Each structure stands twice: as C-alpha cells, then as structure tokens.
Amino acid sequence: MPTVEPATVPLARSQRSGRPFGRGRDRWQELRGSDTGLLLLALVVGAGAGLGAVAFRWLVITFTHILSGHEDYSATGGAANPLVPWLGPWFVVLAPVVAGLVYGPLVHRFAREARGHGVPEVMYAVARRGGRIRPQVAGVKALASALCIGGGGSVGREGPIVQIGSALGSTVGRVVGAPESRMRVLVACGAAGGIAATFNAPLAGVFFAMELILTDFAARSFGMVVLSSVTASVIGRAALGNDPFLQLPTFTVEHSSQYLLFALLGVIAGFVGVAFTRVLYWIEDACDWAWRWPEWLRPAVGGLLLGTLLLVLPEMYGVGYPVLGSSVSGAYTTGFLLVLMLGKMLATSLSIGIGGSGGVFAPSLFIGAMLGSGFGQMLHGLAPGLSGPAGAYGLIGMGAVFAGAARAPITAVVIMFELTGEYSIILPLMTAIVLATGISHLVSRDSIYTLKLSRRGIDLGQHPHAAVLTTATVGEEMTPLGPAVPADLSLADSLSRVTETGVGQLVVVDEDGAFVGVLTSRTVAETLADGEHDLTRVGQVAEQLPILRTDQSLDDALDALDREDALALPVLAPDSAEPVGWLAHRQVLDVLRRAQRPPAP
16 A cells, blocks of 8 residues: 655644744754854844834934924924924924824824833733734834824833834744743843944943843843844944934042932932822823823824923923933023923823823933932032032932932943943942932832833732732632541540541640641651650640631732741631631642643633
8 A cells, every 4th residue: 555644734833932833943943942043143133123223213313303393303492393484383282293193093003012111011021921022013113102202202212212122032033933031032132232222322231121121130141132232232333323322521529528419319319210200100190081082093182282381391392312411511590400300200291191102211311310400500509619510410310310210220320321431420320329229119119110010910020820829818729627636635546537637737626626736747756656645635735836817818828838837737717716727838839830721712
C-alpha cells in the first residue's frame, strides 16, 4: 500500500508569547531564544524608536505651524495667526476645536488606549499583558498627540513617544514570537529609545524605562535598554542636532546654607506634585460627569473651553518650553510665575480631561520651574546675599515636582543632570528630590501614573492573581472541622484520634464546646515518649494558636499562617467561641490555582 503522509497541522498561536503559526516559528528561533538575538532586537527597536521620535517631532512642528502659524505659539505672547490674520488672537479658541474634530474620531475608531498621557497604558501592558501592545497604537498616538499639541493642547511629548516606542518594541517582539519576559524588555527598550531621542537624554531614557516601565534593574535588561537608548539617541542627534532641548543657565551653589533652602523647596514641591495629580484627575472626573454625547466629539466641544483659557493665557499653548526657559532666566515676576504654575495645572488637566492625547512629564517640569523660580525670587528679595540666583531654584523645582508627581527620583536626578550638564547640581537636586518623593509617599498612595490604573481597580504592586485573596473569605474555603477532643481527655486516649486525622492536629474544646487550643501529633508524640505522662490531660498540652474567623479574607489568613508556620489554623464563627473548621496553605493554593485557570471558551 502507498505510504500516506500524516497531515500537517499548523501550530496554534501562543497567547502568552504571540508566536507565529507553523514553520514561521523556526525562522525567528535564534532571534527570540539567544542573548545575541535579543541584542539585535534591542538595536532594531532603538533605531525604530529614534526614527519614530524624529517623525513625531516633525508632526508636532508641522501641525503647530498649520494651526497657529508659528513654530511655538507659547513664545509669541498672544500674537495673531498669519494664516488667518483677520481673526487676531481669537484663532486660539478655534485651534483646539479643529484639532479635536480630527483626532477625536481617529482615537475613538482605531485605538482608544491612545487617549490620555500614555505611560500608564504601557505600565499596564508590561505588568499585566506580557508586554503586548496593539501595533496601530504607535501611528494613532503619534497623529493624535501631534494634533493635540499643535492645536494648543497643554501637554508634553514624553507620554506619546513612550507609548509609540513601546508599541514598536511590542510589535517587533510579536513578529519574532518572543516570550513574555523578552517582550517586556523590548517594550522598555522602545520607551527608553523614545525618551532618549526626544530629549537628547540617553541616560534619562534608560532610567525612565527601568524605574517606571520595568520597575526592575536586572543586569541583562539594563544592558539591552542602554543599547536601545544609545541607538535612538544617535539617530535623534543626527536628525535633530546635538543641542539640548532647553537652554538653561549655569548652576552654582554659593553658600552651604542654601541646602536648607533647597530642602524646603523639595518639601513644597512634593505637595505641589501631589496637588497637580489630584487636580488632573479631579478635572478629568468633572469632564466625564458633564459629557453626555458621543466620545469622538468630546475633544472638539471641550476644545472651546481650552481655547478660551489659551486666549486669556497664551503661554499655555502647546508644550511651552520657551516659557519654561524664560522663567528660569528670570523674565517673569513672582506673581506671574504663580499664575503660570496654576494655569499649567488647569490647562494640562483640561487638555487631557476633554479627551486629548499627550504627556504629563513636560507639564510637571513646567510647573516645577514656575514654583522654583518664584520661590527663588521671593528668597532673593528677602535675603539677596544668602539665597543665590533665583534660576537655580527653578532648576531644582523642575526635578522635584516631577519626582513628587511621578515618584521616579532616579529619573528626575538623571534628566536634570543631562539637561544642565552641571555636576554641581547633583547634591542640592538629590536633596530636594528625595524630600519631594518622601512627601508624595506620605500624603498620597499613588503617583500621577499609577493613579489612573488604581481608579480602574488595578494595583501594579500586587500580583494579578493575588487580588482574589482579598475577596475570598476563610469561611468559603475552610475544610470541615472533624472530631474535636475534650480538654479533660487523657493524652493516651487521644492517641488514636490524632493518628486518624488528616491534618495531624485536633481542636481541643471545653465542656461547653468552646475553643481551648490545638493538639498536634508532634506534641502527643513528644509527651508520651517518656512513658510517664499517659494520664496527662489534653487541655494541659494544647497549643494556643491564633484563631481565624469565617468572615476574614484569605489575604489576612495567609499572613497568620506564615507568621505561625502552622499546618493549619482553627476557624471560629464571628462572635462565637465554637470552632467550625480548619484553614491550611493548601486551601489558599487552591484559590490561586482556580484564579490562574483560563476562562472557558
């Protein structure tokens, strides 16, 4: 009979790794399985992120020119748009509306996760989705954020470029079928490359990715992220030049006593960072409450509110780096610096609340610069010989407010060092940033990034399956009590009962059935081994273990089991002294196993 070849069945795509079908897996085996392959992928992602950053910068400049008639309208002081001079400065009321009419439907139709500031979505993808980000996010985010910023949205470029670079890294990982552990690294490589190319700050890109995206400083991951960041930075410098994106004054510390003033600024900056976070989400909640119409129309209608604010305070148009630089250089009065600080909080919050797309990193630097410069000017007026130049406080305030909002102290120190190139900034900067971060931890549970996820019930600090332990109760998972032994029973008579129990221990009760303690097989064996305590009563050797209640969560019960290192703990009903069951580690493991089981199709 002729030989019949078995049918070839294509391999199913792995939900965990995103591997391609059939023989395509072998094509990428070396890339996804070896350290050399991961290195090459990091280079590819870094190059892609660098090119993406260049393209995104071009899009922002192009749309800003089209919608405002200037390269950066915030520096014009409210000039007219030369393309529509007959509107005068009133064109800023319409610019956000026109931009919103374009990017609102774009985001709503193709990638709703592109709305907002982007970094929380990347953090969630790395922590909960194995680094999987939809490929179309990169293109939609680039267009939407460029339109939003070009149309006056008072947001930053870092959130979009982090999401763009991360989407590129995730797409490369999915193409080669990389496992989850490597997908996460590639996503971090994309985020680092985007930051590095956008801000000409390769070190800041690395630490942003490691501290906020991966939350891990493993040696292999660190090396790959560094390589990606350097690659992106080289491409960015070749296309955009090697000049820093901000020209800041030279920093000096003239008196040691200034460190106390920097520390005070750090404390204030910590409260301001938290205030910015709360204002941002309060206004977003207010916009959610007020809006009753289609979501795709929300950016255009909300753009009227944003445009009105820009008409009053044109310095809020777009990212606002020229205004930031002018504030540090001493171009504004103390009162106007306060107005700019509060205005930026409101404008950024409104830009995101109406459905805009952009980051909060640059706004936090802006707010910090206004706070620090105003603080420095006030001190200079009170003690000119002691306080030093006001601009120095502006630089410190930038890093401290960002640290207070994002709780990324390493990133804050590194990026401010790269922006200034001054080693003398390190000590006062570290002082202020550490204090700002500490204050933020004291007064708020979440950062500006994690709060967005916490409001959805997502805690990145908790294992995804561990959440079930907080909802499951001891009473639901305990095992039946089995026979109890009376406290007045002799130890010798209890021997047969202990050997028959499955948990190796028995509950001891008094004559009224109330809990007395626990009799373990080890206690019985050790006591009876000398042959002299056969008549010892069970109640005399019962161990006093902690008790659990049926209405307690398994999370609390697990802590008690770990503290006592017990085989099982007795369970009592609420407000009762009578034992009703046992809880052991095995029951906790059963709950976790069920949580990990994939849902039925």
